[in-house]
Amino acid sequence: HPPVLQMEESSVLRRANCRAKGGAPGFKVAILGAAGGIGQPLAMLMKMNPLVSVLHLYDVVNAHGVTADISHMDTGAVVRGFLGQPQLESALTGMDLVIIPAGVPRKPGMTRDDLFNINAGIVRTLCEGIAKCCPNAIVNLISNPVNSTVPIAAEVFKKAGTYEPKRLLGVTTLDVVRANTFVAEVLGLDPREVDVPVVGGHSGVTILPLLSQVKPPCSFTPEETEYLTNRIQNGGTEVVEAKAGAGSATLSMAYAAVKFADACLRGLRGDAGVVECTFVASQVTELPFFATKVRLGRSGAEEIYQLGPLNEYERVGLEKAKEELAGSITKGVSFIRK
Numbered sequence: 268h269p270p271v272l273q274m275e276e277s278s279v280l281r282r283a284n285c286r287a288k289g290g291a292p293g294f295k296v297a298i299l300g301a302a303g304g305i306g307q308p309l310a311m312l313m314k315m316n317p318l319v320s321v322l323h324l325y326d327v328v329n330a331h332g333v334t335a336d337i338s339h340m341d342t343g344a345v346v347r348g349f350l351g352q353p354q355l356e357s358a359l360t361g362m363d364l365v366i367i368p369a370g371v372p373r374k375p376g377m378t379r380d381d382l383f384n385i386n387a388g389i390v391r392t393l394c395e396g397i398a399k400c401c402p403n404a405i406v407n408l409i410s411n412p413v414n415s416t417v418p419i420a421a422e423v424f425k426k427a428g429t430y431e432p433k434r435l436l437g438v439t440t441l442d443v444v445r446a447n448t449f450v451a452e453v454l455g456l457d458p459r460e461v462d463v464p465v466v467g468g469h470s471g472v473t474i475l476p477l478l479s480q481v482k483p484p485c486s487f488t489p490e491e492t493e494y495l496t497n498r499i500q501n502g503g504t505e506v507v508e509a510k511a512g513a514g515s516a517t518l519s520m521a522y523a524a525v526k527f528a529d530a531c532l533r534g535l536r537g538d539a540g541v542v543e544c545t546f547v548a549s550q551v552t553e554l555p556f557f558a559t560k561v562r563l564g565r566s567g568a569e570e571i572y573q574l575g576p577l578n579e580y581e582r583v584g585l586e587k588a589k590e591e592l593a594g595s596i597t598k599g600v601s602f603i604r605k
C-alpha cells in the first residue's frame with residue numbers, strides 16, 4: 268500500500284476496534300454489485316444508516332472508487348472496498364446482512380425474464396460465496412428475475428447444506444413503494460400514510476396489489492382498480508422506457524432496498540412488529556415461494572402472514588400470478604439441478 272492507504276487502513280482498524288470495545292450497536296453489511304446504478308446510491312444510503320457499523324462494497328468494477336468516495340461521509344459506518352472474484356470471500360466473511368443488486372438491468376422491450384441467462388450465473392457464484400463465508404447472514408436478493416433468482420439461491424444453499432428459508436428474502440419493496448405512491452395520488456393522501464400489501468412475485472402479472480386491503484380503509488371504482496393494478500405492475504417498465512436504454516429503476520430501487528434492509532436490521536436487533544412484504548419460501552399457496560407480508564425478527568422472516576380476504580378481481584389476479592410464478596420458480600430450480 269502507498270502511505271496514505273496504510274494510514275487509512277490503520278485508522279479504519281482503530282475505529283473498528285474502538286467500536287467493538289464500546290459495544291456500540293451495529294451490523295456488518297455487504298453490498299454485492301455496489302458500483303452499479305442501484306449499488307452506488309444504495310451504498311450511500313447504507314453508509315447513512317445508524318444500524319450499520321461496517322459496510323463492505325464488492326463489485327467486479329470500480330469498487331475502490333465508490334468506496335473511496337463514500338468513505339469520506341462523516342457517518343459511523345466503516346467502509347471497505349473489494350474488487351473482483353479473488354476478494355469475494357474477504358468481502359463476505361463475518362457479514363450479518365448481504366444485499367445483492369449485481370447483474371444486468373433491462374433495456375426497452377426486455378422482460379425481467381430476458382435477464383435470466385446472465386444474472387442466474389452471477390447469483391449462483393455470489394451465493395456460493397455466502398454459503399462458504401457467512402452462511403448465517405440474511406440475504407436480500409434484488410437481481411432480476413427475482414421470481415427465479417430466489418429459487419436459484421435456495422438451491423445453491425441447499426447444495427451447500429446451509430439453507431435456512433427464513434434468511435433468504437427476495438426484495439419486492441419497490442412494488443410496495445410504487446403502490447403506496449400511486450394509490451396515495453388517487454386518494455389525494457400523503458404516501459407516507461398509505462399501506463398497500465403487494466403479494467405474489469416481482470414481474471408483470473405476478474405483482475398483485477391487494478387494493479381491497481389498503482390502509483387507511485378506502486374503496487376504488489372498477490376503473491380505478493384496473494388503472495392502479497396496471498400501473499403498479501408496469502411501474503418498472505415506465506422507468507425503463509423513460510430511461511430509453513440507460514437502464515431501469517435505480518434511485519427509487521436504492522430507496523426501497525434501504526427501506527427493506529433497515530427493516531431486516533431492526534428485526535435482527537430484536538425490535539417488535541417489523542412487517543414488510545418479501546418473496547420468500549412460503550406455504551401460503553401451493554407454490555414453494557410467494558411474496559406476502561412477513562414479520563422480521565432475529566432469525567429473518569419469522570412469521571409469514573396469510574393473504575387475508577380477497578375480492579373477485581384479486582382472486583382472478585392470484586390465479587394468473589400463480590401460473591406465471593410456477594414457471595419462473597421451476598426455471599430457477601432446474602438451472603442449478605440440471
Ligand code: NAI
Nearest residue numbers: 300302303304305326327368369370371372409410411441
Ligand atoms: P447496473 O448494470 O447499473 O449495475 C450492476 C452492477 O453489478 C455493475 O456494477 C456490475 O459491475 C455488477 N456486477 C456484474 N457482475 C457481477 C458479479 N459477478 N459480481 C458482482 N458484481 C457484478 O444494474 P442496476 O440498474 O444496478 O440493476 C442491478 C439488478 O437489479 C438488475 O438485475 C436489475 O434488473 C435488478 N433490479 C431489481 C429490482 C427489484 O425490484 N428487485 C428493481 C430494479 C432493478
